[in-house]
Amino acid sequence: xxxxxxxxxxxxxxxxxxxxxxxxxxxxxxxxxxxxxxxxxxxxxxxxxxxxxxxxxxxxxxxxxxxxxxxxxxxxxxxxxxxxxxxxxxxxxxxxxxxxxxxxxxxxxxxxxxxxxxxxxxxxxxxxxxxxxxxxxxxxxxxxxxxxxxxxxxxxxxxxxxxxxxxxxxxxxxxxxxxxxxxxxxxxxxxxxxxxxxxxxxxxxxxxxxxxxxxxxxxxxxxxxxxxxxxxxxxxxxxxxxxxxxxxxxxxxxxxxxxxxxxxxxxxxxxxxxxxxxxxxxxxxxxxxxxxxxxxxxxxxxxxxxxxxxxxxxxxx
Amino acid sequence: xxxxxxxxxxxxxxxxxxxxxxxxxxxxxxxxxxxxxxxxxxxxxxxxxxxxxxxxxxxxxxxxxxxxxxxxxxxxxxxxxxxxxxxxxxxxxxxxxxxxxxxxxxxxxxxxxxxxxxxxxxxxxxxxxxxxxxxxxxxxxxxxxxxxxxxxxxxxxxxxxxxxxxxxxxxxxxxxxxxxxxxxxxxxxxxxxxxxxxxxxxxxxxxxxxxxxxxxxxxxxxxxxxxxxxxxxxxxxxxxxxxxxxxxxxxxxxxxxxxxxxxxxxxxxxxxxxxxxxxxxxxxxxxxxxxxxxxxxxxxxxxxxxxxxxxxxxxxxxxxxxxxxxxxxxxxxxxxxxxxxxxxx
Ligand SMILES: Nc1ncnc2c1ncn2[C@@H]1O[C@H](COP(=O)(O)OP(=O)(O)O)[C@@H](O)[C@H]1O
Ligand SMILES: [Mg+2]
Numbered sequence: 001x002x003x004x005x006x007x008x009x010x011x012x013x014x015x016x017x018x019x020x021x022x023x024x025x026x027x028x029x030x031x032x033x034x035x036x037x038x039x040x041x042x043x044x045x046x047x048x049x050x051x052x053x054x055x056x057x058x059x060x061x062x063x064x065x066x067x068x069x070x071x072x073x074x075x076x077x078x079x080x081x082x083x084x085x086x087x088x089x090x091x092x093x094x095x096x097x098x099x100x101x102x103x104x105x106x107x108x109x110x111x112x113x114x115x116x117x118x119x120x121x122x123x124x125x126x127x128x129x130x131x132x133x134x135x136x137x138x139x140x141x142x143x144x145x146x147x148x149x150x151x152x153x154x155x156x157x158x159x160x161x162x163x164x165x166x167x168x169x170x171x172x173x174x175x176x177x178x179x180x181x182x183x184x185x186x187x188x189x190x191x192x193x194x195x196x197x198x199x200x201x202x203x204x205x206x207x208x209x210x211x212x213x214x215x216x217x218x219x220x221x222x223x224x225x226x227x228x229x230x231x232x233x234x235x236x237x238x239x240x241x242x243x244x245x246x247x248x249x250x251x252x253x254x255x256x257x258x259x260x261x262x263x264x265x266x267x268x269x270x271x272x273x274x275x276x277x278x279x280x281x282x283x284x285x286x287x288x289x290x291x292x293x294x295x296x297x298x299x300x301x302x303x304x305x306x307x308x309x310x311x312x313x314x315x316x317x
Numbered sequence: 318x319x320x321x322x323x324x325x326x327x328x329x330x331x332x333x334x335x336x337x338x339x340x341x342x343x344x345x346x347x348x349x350x351x352x353x354x355x356x357x358x359x360x361x362x363x364x365x366x367x368x369x370x371x372x373x374x375x376x377x378x379x380x381x382x383x384x385x386x387x388x389x390x391x392x393x394x395x396x397x398x399x400x401x402x403x404x405x406x407x408x409x410x411x412x413x414x415x416x417x418x419x420x421x422x423x424x425x426x427x428x429x430x431x432x433x434x435x436x437x438x439x440x441x442x443x444x445x446x447x448x449x450x451x452x453x454x455x456x457x458x459x460x461x462x463x464x465x466x467x468x469x470x471x472x473x474x475x476x477x478x479x480x481x482x483x484x485x486x487x488x489x490x491x492x493x494x495x496x497x498x499x500x501x502x503x504x505x506x507x508x509x510x511x512x513x514x515x516x517x518x519x520x521x522x523x524x525x526x527x528x529x530x531x532x533x534x535x536x537x538x539x540x541x542x543x544x545x546x547x548x549x550x551x552x553x554x555x556x557x558x559x560x561x562x563x564x565x566x567x568x569x570x571x572x573x574x575x576x577x578x579x580x581x582x583x584x585x586x587x588x589x590x591x592x593x594x595x596x597x598x599x600x601x602x603x604x605x606x607x608x609x610x611x612x613x614x615x616x617x618x619x620x621x622x623x624x625x626x627x628x629x630x631x632x633x634x635x636x637x638x639x640x641x642x643x644x645x646x647x648x649x650x651x652x653x654x655x656x657x658x659x660x661x662x
Pocket of ligand 2: 374376
């Protein structure tokens with residue numbers, strides 16, 4: 001929070017830079033509005049007021065949008081959660097499945113080919129992939145709308161079923177773009193986690209019991225290799241918020257990410273801070289969720305017998 | 318344990334291993350861990366495979382069930398017949414019907430051999446469910462609790478809900494035993510099942526094994542580096558050295574008249590409770606490397622009797638008497654043992 005405050009005040013300009021720094025506006029007018037919103041006070045003074053406001057649960061007022069930050073957030077959060085939820089589910093489902101297939105064919109041509117693809121997916125710039133997706137599936141092959149949550153013209157006239165379909169069509173491209181980017185990371189984690197346990201004795205015991213390779217994988221290996229992927233899941237929750245910043249902007253998806261981009265551009269301090277707070281709440285929720293999941297999967301973690309290991313590669317979603 | 322004697326001599330053996338060769342690809346070359354091993358096992362019989370660590374016992378056991386790591390190869394000429402079937406020719410589904418059902422296996426370290434994140438009851442129930450697809454989950458669990466009772470775990474109904482890390486080493490090995498015995502296999506392979514346990518628990522497990530063998534009538538291939546354990550269990554003792562069988566004999570005969578210098582060395586290294594003060598004899602040197610077995614007799618560098626023939630000629634398995642074989646040239650020139658023994662005494 002303090003870091004957010006410091007960063008945004010280090011950036012040049014203030015919320016009135018665009019509107020008031022016009023040479024035709026007199027200095028008196030500028031000073032008047034800056035005084036009304038408190039930007040003529042000293043930074044330490046502004047900081048104290050900032051912290052006090054947040055402590056009271058007041059998120060403040062968006063100058064750029066001329067409405068309370070609470071209202072702005074309430075509109076953006078559901079959009080972000082829908083996109084995040086779908087993309088999280090898809091990318092972890094798909095990523096784990098890919099990792100399992102790779103680990104079962106470890107060293108084969110299939111494994112290496114998929115490895116090359118996931119490495120590419122892992123290193124693609126998100127905004128580039130997003131624009132490519134729009135170009136491919138909205139312009140060249142116009143299967144899906146290029147942006148927005150619903151059809152801006154027709155949506156109010158659609159029946160309930162058609163309206164739901166309209167929403168679904170709009171979520172496809174941004175969700176798929178996010179999924180491609182993060183499923184690649186999940187697959188790489190899952191594969192390396194499975195290879196880490198591949199030589200463990202209990203898998204040999206499972207084979208000695210008469211289990212098929214697939215049963216050995218799904219009943220024993222996957223559960224023992226869950227920890228790194230669960231840790232990744234906990235980090236992915238806030239990570240997706242960051243990953244969605246550019247995706248939402250490109251797809252004109254009115255969520256927290258797009259909101260953050262606009263707020264920074266217009267020096268809308270209160271909104272930037274509010275988004276940062278939502279981000280830190282997601283960090284806490286993600287970490288809590290990861291701990292709960294890890295304890296569910298591994299009984300030794302319930303008693304603190306072993307600690308949650310750190311993920312083997314840095315996170316990028 | 319002489320249940321095996323009841324089987325007519327003409328009956329085909331339960332397990333028959335011929336010229337089994339297993340090697341591992343390693344950085345320092347091809348490790349010939351099992352190098353031409355042959356033996357057979359009859360229904361109800363207990364055979365102990367004895368030898369120092371590194372002589373290929375585990376590789377042998379894993380070869381029988383094809384549980385080897387991907388770096389291992391079994392040479393094409395090897396043959397393993399079990400219940401009249403050629404195991405080397407089995408496909409994946411054939412193996413699934415044999416493993417856990419007709420052949421049970423107990424591994425050395427039950428701590429790592431049990432899945433750490435699954436309740437032990439479920440681990441026992443799993444083998445029941447795999448081989449009895451129609452069984453209801455509740456029935457499989459009940460069977461698991463019965464099996465845990467059979468292996469002497471106190472409070473089995475509660476223990477079944479626990480995880481491996483909540484059990485003692487002895488309890489874990491009993492769980493392994495319950496898994497291996499769940500489907501009443503014709504053959505139990507036990508690879509040093511008591512090595513990780515303290516001496517009292519070891520004795521309990523061995524007694525339990527003997528008791529269960531009488532109840533279930535199975536054959537046991539028991540692998541150990543401890544001749545004391547072999548003396549307590551074996552109908553037949555097979556001594557392995559450097560990937561080969563160096564001596565094979567009925568247990569009484571083996572302990573009364575061991576032939577191979579390596580076997581006599583192992584016996585002298587055994588603590589003798591009737592002469593507690595004695596210093597233990599130790600065989601000098603160490604097992605050579607599996608990537609580079611010595612020419613001729615593989616034990617010659619550690620042998621007090623070795624002479625020129627031992628370097629020139631790899632000894633075959635000589636027949637000493639009915640059912641007693643030894644891979645030592647002394648069988649052809651028995652006079653040398655007397656001469657050397659007299660000169661070193
Ligand atoms: N996975 C493996 N990779 C390479 N070499 C192995 C492997 N397993 C066993 N060996 C080698 O094979 C030989 C026999 O090992 P092992 O069967 O484990 O002996 P034992 O069980 O009698 O102690 C040893 O020399 C060992 O180095
Ligand atoms: Mg071993």
